[in-house]
Amino acid sequence: xxxxxxxxxxxxxxxIRVLLTLWDLGGAQKEVQTGxxxxxxxxxxxxxxxxQALFDELQAEGAIEIxxxxxxxxxxxxxxxxxxxxxxxxxxxxxxxxxxxNALLKWIREGGTLGDGAIASAASLKGVESxxxxxxxxxxxxxxxxxxxxxxxxxxxxxxxxxxxxxxGDKVSRSQFNEWMMEMQANDIxxxxxxxxxxxxPDKIEDSIRxxxxxxRCYAKRLTP
Numbered sequence: 593x594x595x596x597x598x599x600x601x602x603x604x605x606x607x608i609r610v611l612l613t614l615w616d617l618g619g620a621q622k623e624v625q626t627g628x629x630x631x632x633x634x635x636x637x638x639x640x641x642x643x644q645a646l647f648d649e650l651q652a653e654g655a656i657e658i659x660x661x662x663x664x665x666x667x668x669x670x671x672x673x674x675x676x677x678x679x680x681x682x683x684x685x686x687x688x689x690x691x692x693x694n695a696l697l698k699w700i701r702e703g704g705t706l707g708d709g710a711i712a713s714a715a716s717l718k719g720v721e722s723x724x725x726x727x728x729x730x731x732x733x734x735x736x737x738x739x740x741x742x743x744x745x746x747x748x749x750x751x752x753x754x755x756x757x758x759x760x761g762d763k764v765s766r767s768q769f770n771e772w773m774m775e776m777q778a779n780d781i782x783x784x785x786x787x788x789x790x791x792x793x794p795d796k797i798e799d800s801i802r803x804x805x806x807x808x809r810c811y812a813k814r815l816t817p
Contacts, residue, residue: 604676605684606646609633609692611655611665611673616695619656619665626662632691654765666765667723724764730772731781733760738782738814750811752789754799770801773812781816784809 613632617624630640647663650656655669676682677699684692724730737759741751757769764772776782784803787810789796800810 603646604682606633606643607650607655608673608676608682609684610643610646610650611669612677612692612695612699614656614663614665615670615673616691616698619663620670623659623662623664629663651767654768657765657767667762668725668765671723723762724760724768727772727775730764730768731776733763734773734776735781735814738812742814749813750785751813752796753784753801753810753812754789754796756812757799773801774803781814783813783815785811785813787811 610629610633614620614624614629617628617632619629626640630643634640634643647656647658650669651658653668653672654666655672657664657666677696724733734756737756738751741747741755741759742749753773756773757766760769773782773784777784784801786808788808789800789810797808797810800808802808
């Protein structure tokens with residue numbers, strides 16, 4: 593029977609293989625269709641459902657984003673991949689497929705040698721070093737952005753959520769942004785209000801937030817000094 597350590601090692605190995613595959617397929621720049629990812633990850637004789645818990649775990653960690661048609665990789669996922677590949681404690685299993693090996697070669701070629709601390713594709717990893725890793729950090733950044741937008745654009749204490757999201761950018765995943773903004777409301781720091789954005793642009797609405805009941809929230813109002 594495999595030990596707990598062996599199971600954890602296998603789980604980590606598979607996570608990194610998922611992230612490396614997603615990066616190789618261009619997931620840092622675009623959404624990659626589910627079929628493209630699972631074709632590379634799920635071995636013959638297995639089903640995608642067998643890996644769903646792993647994908648859900650990566651999403652919860654902010655390493656990937658799951659959409660209706662596929663997956664993408666935010667800055668935190670790139671950071672996790674980079675840190676794992678550089679760690680002396682990480683190693684692949686005894687059998688590594690050609691596609692995984694080639695993806696690793698591509699990572700090295702685009703980022704320099706991993707041994708000297710270089711990281712893959714500076715363009716791909718833009719914003720990684722400043723990625724937001726905790727709610728407390730996000731809260732301060734969000735409030736700073738709120739104050740800046742409110743002041744610079746005379747928004748009368750009603751700041752469009754889509755503008756906050758875009759200002760923060762890829763420092764946090766879309767799902768994590770939504771979760772932490774809702775948490776700030778629960779903690780009476782912000783009040784998220786309905787209405788609609790100017791010109792009702794679909795992309796601005798998409799970058800707003802829907803609460804747990806599916807109601808659209810387009811504006812944030814600061815409740816604390």
